[in-house]
Amino acid sequence: MNRFATLAGLALAAVAAPVCAQDLAITNATLALGDGSEPIEDGTVVVRGGRVVAAGAGLAVPADMQAIDAEDGWVTPGLFATVTTLGLVDVGAVSESNDTRANDSPFSAALDVAPVVNPNSQHVLIHRAAGITRAATTTMPSGSIFAGQGAIIDLDSDSNPIVRPRAFQMVTLGEQGGRIAGGSRAAAHALLRNALREAGSYGDAARIPGMSSQARNTRTGDDLPVDPRLSGRETDRAGDVLLTRFDAAALVPVVRGEQKLYVAVDRASDILSALALTTEFPMLDMVLVGAAEGWLVADAIAAAGVPVIANALGDLPERFEQLAATQSNVGRMMRAGVQVAISANSGQNPRNMPQAAGNLVALSRMPGASGLSWGQAFAAISSVPAAISGYEGEAGVLSNGAVGDVVVWTGDPLEVGSVPQRVFIGGVEQPLENHQSRLKERYRDLDESDLPKAYDR
Amino acid sequence: MNVSRKLWAASASALLLAGCATTGSNATADRSADDAPRYAAMMPDEGPFASTYARYPGTATALVGATVYDGAGGVIENGTVLFRDGEIVAVGGSDLPTDGYQSIDGTGKFVTPGIIDIHSHLGDYPSPSVDAHSDGNEATAPTTPEVWAEHSVWPQDPGFSRALANGGVTSLQILPGSANLMGGRSVTLKNVPARTVQGMKFPGAPYGFKMACGENPKRVYGNRGRMPSTRMGNFAVNRETWLDAIDYANDEDADRDLGKETLVGVLDGEILVHNHCYRADEMALVMDMAKEMGYRVSAFHHAVEAYKIGDLLRENDVCSAIWADWYGFKMEAYDGIVENAALLQQEGACVVIHSDSQDEIQRLNQEVAKAQAAGRRMGIDLPDEQVIGWITLNAARAMGIDAMTGSLEAGKMADVVLWNGDPLSVYSRPERVWVDGALLYDANDPRRRPVSDFELGQPGEGDVK
Numbered sequence: 001m002n003r004f005a006t007l008a009g010l011a012l013a014a015v016a017a018p019v020c021a022q023d024l025a026i027t028n029a030t031l032a033l034g035d036g037s038e039p040i041e042d043g044t045v046v047v048r049g050g051r052v053v054a055a056g057a058g059l060a061v062p063a064d065m066q067a068i069d070a071e072d073g074w075v076t077p078g079l080f081a082t083v084t085t086l087g088l089v090d091v092g093a094v095s096e097s098n099d100t101r102a103n104d105s106p107f108s109a110a111l112d113v114a115p116v117v118n119p120n121s122q123h124v125l126i127h128r129a130a131g132i133t134r135a136a137t138t139t140m141p142s143g144s145i146f147a148g149q150g151a152i153i154d155l156d157s158d159s160n161p162i163v164r165p166r167a168f169q170m171v172t173l174g175e176q177g178g179r180i181a182g183g184s185r186a187a188a189h190a191l192l193r194n195a196l197r198e199a200g201s202y203g204d205a206a207r208i209p210g211m212s213s214q215a216r217n218t219r220t221g222d223d224l225p226v227d228p229r230l231s232g233r234e235t236d237r238a239g240d241v242l243l244t245r246f247d248a249a250a251l252v253p254v255v256r257g258e259q260k261l262y263v264a265v266d267r268a269s270d271i272l273s274a275l276a277l278t279t280e281f282p283m284l285d286m287v288l289v290g291a292a293e294g295w296l297v298a299d300a301i302a303a304a305g306v307p308v309i310a311n312a313l314g315d316l317p318e319r320f321e322q323l324a325a326t327q328s329n330v331g332r333m334m335r336a337g338v339q340v341a342i343s344a345n346s347g348q349n350p351r352n353m354p355q356a357a358g359n360l361v362a363l364s365r366m367p368g369a370s371g372l373s374w375g376q377a378f379a380a381i382s383s384v385p386a387a388i389s390g391y392e393g394e395a396g397v398l399s400n401g402a403v404g405d406v407v408v409w410t411g412d413p414l415e416v417g418s419v420p421q422r423v424f425i426g427g428v429e430q431p432l433e434n435h436q437s438r439l440k441e442r443y444r445d446l447d448e449s450d451l452p453k454a455y456d457r
Numbered sequence: 458m459n460v461s462r463k464l465w466a467a468s469a470s471a472l473l474l475a476g477c478a479t480t481g482s483n484a485t486a487d488r489s490a491d492d493a494p495r496y497a498a499m500m501p502d503e504g505p506f507a508s509t510y511a512r513y514p515g516t517a518t519a520l521v522g523a524t525v526y527d528g529a530g531g532v533i534e535n536g537t538v539l540f541r542d543g544e545i546v547a548v549g550g551s552d553l554p555t556d557g558y559q560s561i562d563g564t565g566k567f568v569t570p571g572i573i574d575i576h577s578h579l580g581d582y583p584s585p586s587v588d589a590h591s592d593g594n595e596a597t598a599p600t601t602p603e604v605w606a607e608h609s610v611w612p613q614d615p616g617f618s619r620a621l622a623n624g625g626v627t628s629l630q631i632l633p634g635s636a637n638l639m640g641g642r643s644v645t646l647k648n649v650p651a652r653t654v655q656g657m658k659f660p661g662a663p664y665g666f667k668m669a670c671g672e673n674p675k676r677v678y679g680n681r682g683r684m685p686s687t688r689m690g691n692f693a694v695n696r697e698t699w700l701d702a703i704d705y706a707n708d709e710d711a712d713r714d715l716g717k718e719t720l721v722g723v724l725d726g727e728i729l730v731h732n733h734c735y736r737a738d739e740m741a742l743v744m745d746m747a748k749e750m751g752y753r754v755s756a757f758h759h760a761v762e763a764y765k766i767g768d769l770l771r772e773n774d775v776c777s778a779i780w781a782d783w784y785g786f787k788m789e790a791y792d793g794i795v796e797n798a799a800l801l802q803q804e805g806a807c808v809v810i811h812s813d814s815q816d817e818i819q820r821l822n823q824e825v826a827k828a829q830a831a832g833r834r835m836g837i838d839l840p841d842e843q844v845i846g847w848i849t850l851n852a853a854r855a856m857g858i859d860a861m862t863g864s865l866e867a868g869k870m871a872d873v874v875l876w877n878g879d880p881l882s883v884y885s886r887p888e889r890v891w892v893d894g895a896l897l898y899d900a901n902d903p904r905r906r907p908v909s910d911f912e913l914g915q916p917g918e919g920d921v922k
Contacts, residue, residue: 093672093787123785268916296916315619315922316584316815317912324917327623348783348817355823358883365877366886367901369921410834416823416883417830436784436794443800444835446768453765 022427023048024404025067029075031055032413034382034397038375045075047404050427055398068408068422076378076413078133078405078425079353080385080396081344082309083170083262083289086137087117087124087153087161101142109195109254110246111139111148114165119158123349125434128155130351131413131420133405134163134396135344136389141172141264145180145188146195149250149259152389156425167390168260169251170289174270174321189273191242196281198243199251257283260390262309266292267321275304287388289343292322295329298336307339307388312346312356312380327363330380331370341385342377353381358414377414404428501718506607508658510647515894517541519555520875523563528570528849528864532842538568540871543894548865561889567880569845570865571627571648571872571892573852574818575731575778576758576811579617580610580631580646580654584815585911594634595641599678599685600698602666603716604641606631610654616815618907619922621648622898623819625874625887628659630856632758635669635733636677638685638695642719643667643731645856649892650907663857665755666723668695669733670743671789688739692746699750729755729857731778735789737765744773756809756855761793767804776807776855780817781824781831798825798847799832799839809855810847821848826881841881870894 024047031043033055044059044067045052061067090097099116117137118124127135138150147170153161172180177188243251253259261284263274271291278284288294288308294301301308310330317323333340346356357377364371372380379396386396395403404427411418423430442456499505518540525536527548537553539546547553581593592609595601610631620626627648633640643665646657670691679686685694702720705711722728730747734740734757747754756776757763761784763770763777770777777797784793798808810825812818829844853863862870871894878885890898899905908919 091785091788091791126784293916313816313819315623315819316615317915318584318586318815320585320587322585323912323915324920326917326920326922328921348780352782355820355827355883359820359823362884362886365884366921368903414883416827417833417881419830419834435792439792440794440796440800440835443764443796446765446804 022424022429023065024406024424024427025061025065026070026075026406026408027061027067028072029070029408030072031057031398032074032076032375032378033399034077034379035399036375036379036383038373039074041072043075045398045406047406047424047427050404052398052402052404052406053400055400070408073421074409074411074413074418076131076407076409077382077396077398077402078407078423079131079381080134080383080389080391081127081132081350081353081381082136082341082385082389083150084135084137084344084350085140086127086132086135086155086350087119087121088113088137088139089123090121100140102139102148103143105143107148107244108144108247109146109148109169110244110250111146112151112166112250113137113139113148114151114162117151117153117161119153119155119161122435124155124161126436127349127351128157128423128425128430129420129432129434129437131407131409131423132350132353133407133423133425134386134389134391134403135350136167136385138168138170141170141176141180143180145171145173145177145191146247146251147171147262150262152391154425155430156428157431164390166253166259168262168287169254170262170264172264173274174265174267174290175319176264185270192277193280195243195247195251196255198248199255200281202245202248202252255281255283257285260285260287262287262289264289265321266290266319268293268296268324270321271297272300275300275306278304291333292329293324294338295326295332295336296324298333298338301333302337307341307384308333309341309343309385309388312342312360314346327359328370330360331363331372334372334376335370339384339388340380341388342380354414354418355416357381358416361414374414498713501722506605506655506658508660509653509655510649510651510658510660512543512893513649513895513897515541515543515871515891515896517558518891518894519558519560520563520568520873521555521560522551523566523568523875524879525568525865526842526845526880527866528846529866530843530846532840536568538865538873540873540891540894543871545865545867545869545871545873547867561875563875565878566888567876567878567885568865569625569874569876569880570849570863571874571890572625572821572848573856573863574620574624574626574629574812574821574848575756575809575852575856576813577620577629577631577818578634578813579620579629579815579818580612580614581606581633582815583611583614584616593632594636596634596636596677599637599674599683599694600639601633601637601641601716602639602698602719603714604633605644606633606642606667607644607654607658609633610644610646610657612651612654612657613909613911615909615912616818617648617650618909619815620818621890622887622900622906622922624821625876625880625890626818626821627872627874627890627892628853628856628858628862629818630665630731632665632731633667635667635673638669638674638691639698639716639720640667640669642728645858647892649897650909659858661858661861664719664722664728665731665856666719666728667731667733668743670739671733671735672787673733692742695746696750699746699752703750723752724750726753729753729855731756731758731855733758735759735761735787737762740775741766741769744769744775755857756807758811759790759813761790761797763806764794764797764800765792767801767806770801771804771806774807776809776851777801778809778811778852778855780813781810781828795828795831796835798828799835799837802832802839802843803837807851807855808847809852811852822876822880822885823883826883829881841879845880
């Protein structure tokens with residue numbers, strides 16, 4: 001089994017580089033590497049076969065490559081957005097176009113977004129044009145405390161958005177989890193514990209190999225692996241079950257620590273209760289999502305080594321579980337040693353992530369607040385979310401071996417007025433047109449003296 | 458029973474002669490004339506629920522050396538702004554004498570008028586946003602012109618303090634929601650902490666009237682099997698309601714009717730219409746309905762497709778109060794583009810950037826910068842000093858308070874923000890905020906930071922937020 005997996009991994013690696021990947025060199029850039037360091041002048045980045053081979057100050061461009069002169073402009077790795085619903089919805093309030101919530105489904109943890117992500121969604125196109133090159137995308141908790149299994153996607157223009165299916169499971173345990181589970185946080189905790197125990201015993205009884213569910217890197221449309229957990233025929237389980245067979249099977253890799261468990265909690269005490277789950281289920285590979293009151297228990301989060309995906313700008317007690325919300329939350333957790341990514345939900349849309357990051361830099365000048373350096377803030381929307389998503393050193397960063405996701409900006413990417421001029425994903429330059437850019441061009445003027453606007457294209 | 462409107466007119470003029478029409482005090486005594494009924498409510502022009510706000514003490518202040526955006530399209534490098542006794546005294550260059558004023562060095566900093574949010578639900582949808590606080594939509598009938606947003610505003614909403622400290626917001630309009638075609642009266646507030654909503658009411662500000670077109674009313678009432686369930690139903694209900702109001706306005710013997718009093722206020726031009734509307738074609742229909750019935754629309758709110766009809770909006774003198782970049786969350790928002798504000802400005806139409814959000818009200822300056830940059834990318838000339846008007850004087854105009862605030866001009870209210878850098882940069886924040894000349898926020902003084910009752914004794918009380 002292991003040998004098979006290894007071979008499969010090698011085979012996938014061999015096809016990982018897109019056939020049309022460009023070799024690419026950009027020079028004379030104000031270069032942000034994405035690793036937390038401050039931007040460097042006279043930066044160069046070199047991409048070969050879809051991967052970064054060099055990035056830094058004053059590097060020589062290989063003789064066989066034609067370089068793009070950035071003319072001191074800003075160049076960065078592509079942004080990494082987590083957690084999103086990109087590719088799952090056209091219009092939020094048009095329910096038939098919205099696959100983000102499956103309220104009425106009999107399934108919960110088994111929900112898997114991999115087959116339903118639409119790379120042609122306008123939101124994908126618009127966010128690509130905003131410099132987001134990869135994202136975690138998932139259904140959201142609605143009918144169950146379990147959201148289902150999220151995927152890592154790229155936002156390039158090919159037909160396969162899935163980079164890694166079933167990369168994580170998400171569960172909500174705070175106020176929302178309590179309401180969904182039956183009216184109390186206690187119900188949510190009981191439901192989660194029961195589910196993980198069922199999954200644990202189900203895995204053994206059904207001889208479900210956890211490894212087989214482990215997410216594999218996939219790059220093209222024809223190699224999406226069938227999920228073997230769901231192909232078994234085992235139906236005879238103990239009578240005391242709340243989960244369907246699929247849902248229990250889907251949680252097997254969670255309880256074994258082979259699939260990350262994102263736990264959505266905000267209140268300080270809820271965070272501690274979530275962290276305590278690891279004493280009962282020691283293999284859990286946990287990520288906290290939300291954590292509005294994380295700064296109150298930052299030392300405990302740091303000690304547990306659990307990363308956090310936090311809303312950067314929440315500063316209101318919008319719910320009782322967010323009474324201590326402050327924009328200093330991210331900075332304070334970072335100072336305590338917690339690995340923190342800025343949530344893609346920090347603004348109206350994931351494309352507002354850089355604005356959120358910029359605001360945390362602004363905070364560093366406010367007395368009594370805990371802001372971030374520019375490098376920390378940019379890392380929190382690039383390399384850190386990539387690392388939390390399982391791509392440490394591989395995405396959201398310009399370093400040897402990382403994916404060739406490179407963005408050339410009109411200015412400082414954290415400034416609200418900056419947008420990408422050119423976007424490369426896996427070394428391939430991407431089209432940046434979309435519904436919005438076309439509308440903008442059509443309505444550049446209101447002249448209909450010859451023909452109606454409908455002919456203006 | 459109800460006092461007829463004929464009697465109201467008579468008694469109102471008597472009060473005017475007595476010179477106490479605006480005090481609203483002791484209404485019963487004022488009506489002790491023989492012909493007055495024994496029981497009588499105050500009349501609308503006696504100012505029920507009158508503002509009790511009075512400015513707080515301030516120091517005569519000179520802001521010296523900053524870049525000053527005056528809100529009216531002007532900019533002064535190394536400028537001087539003088540204010541005392543709640544009013545702007547003078548705005549000028551470095552040669553303006555500052556004797557008698559406490560001088561604050563603004564070198565490297567920026568000064569703007571207090572920021573104004575024309576579209577907020579602070580107080581009527583406050584934090585925490587629990588059902589018990591959901592007071593913004595009287596969604597029990599498609600037209601509720603009789604409700605007043607001020608009766609829903611919870612002054613302890615912590616959102617007011619965030620808007621002040623992080624957003625530099627000194628005035629804001631609190632609107633009813635958009636479930637109804639006619640949602641009720643809005644209220645304009647000074648962003649001053651107070652125990653009562655009357656203590657926040659902007660003295661002398663006209664009332665607004667919230668209307669809504671499109672998806673929301675037809676969805677809310679259509680789902681209940683009642684009219685309106687379509688866009689044509691929306692218009693039919695609106696027009697019938699206006700016709701009734703016109704009849705009422707022409708009938709001096711009609712009994713008082715709270716809803717129709719508001720509608721007549723609109724027909725008289727005393728109450729300003731703020732119409733939630735997304736689609737261009739629908740806004741054009743609303744403007745024709747307004748002509749048909751004899752009222753004006755002051756501003757379309759949200760107006761994500763306003764850029765498609767900038768010419769019509771200019772010709773009708775209607776402002777567009779918009780987000781910089783919201784789009785796609787509902788069908789009628791599908792064509793939202795970041796260039797909306799810039800294209801409107803290019804067409805000569807009035808632009809206001811609004812929040813409709815307890816979060817974005819803290820960053821209206823950044824939303825302006827976003828919309829400005831989008832326009833510049835397509836070659837539209839948008840000077841910094843002009844776009845600051847999108848969240849100051851233009852908002853004040855559409856709310857009918859531009860004679861009092863919205864720009865830094867001698868005699869206007871000293872609503873002023875000192876920014877620690879260019880307000881059109883993401884890296885800048887308000888350093889100090891004055892309302893009517895009173896320093897109500899100072900980033901360097903934790904004691905000049907309002908903390909609402911709700912936050913006392915809670916984790917993070919008094920934090921910088």
